Amino acid sequence: MTEPVPAASARPVRVRVTPTRVAWAILLAAALMATALLFGADQLRAPALIGLWLVAGASAGFAQSGSP
Amino acid sequence: MLTGTLVGVFGGLLAATGAADFRRALMLAAVAVITTSSLLGRPLQLPQKKRLVGQDIIARGNLGGPFQFGVEMGSGVRTYLPSPLAHGLAVMVALTGDPFVGILAGAGFGLGRWLLPAGGEWSGDYERWETTLLEKIRGVERLCAVGLIAVAAVLFIG
Secondary structure, eight states: OOOOOOGGGGSOOOOOOOHHHHHHHHHHHHHHHHHHHHHSOHHHHHHHHHHHHHHHHHHHHHGGGGOO | OHHHHHHHHHHHHHHTTSOHHHHHHHHHHHHHHHHHHHHTTOOOOOOOOOOOOOGGGTTSTTTHHHHHHHHHHHHTSSOOOOSTHHHHHHHHHHHHTOHHHHHHHHHHHHHHHHHHHHHHHHHSOHHHHHHHHHHHHHHHHHHHHHHHHHHHIIIIIO
């Protein structure tokens, strides 16, 4: 007979959201879009281009977070 | 998005003036200087309004007040820009001379600004989020500068 698994061990892992992690996520999105644009199939080019401009905007926008 | 569209139209008009190679080189140099200054932790002080939109505007009417607040802050009529990356983005949009690109970049800029309150909500502790942000703002700006440099490199050089 096996011992029952304690309920605490089944708790989902919660990643803490921090400003640095959000900035890394934007950077990762930029890398993904750039990879899709440079090496992806032709059908991916237009959405990747749109995504790149959105990410460029998000980079500039999130950098303003220190504004009063 | 409004500013982005206007910058895109301005870039289109600029493209009609000729000297494309020289203009392109000059604008790319401007983007490089702006992003590098952020990367080095010494952001350039570029022209901006340095005025806040009054909170009382929001209380004026159900829709008109918040709309005016958003337009004034989003278009830079009254806002603070602690990072010059917004100027770098504007130069990149002007370089394309495409209003549609301006709309996309403007929507992305709004998304980036929205991530500040949204991230605070997601973190579950807004006060801690704000404290961390103020401590790490230079690092955050550096990462954002790397993102913008990567996008510029892929779009204009790659």
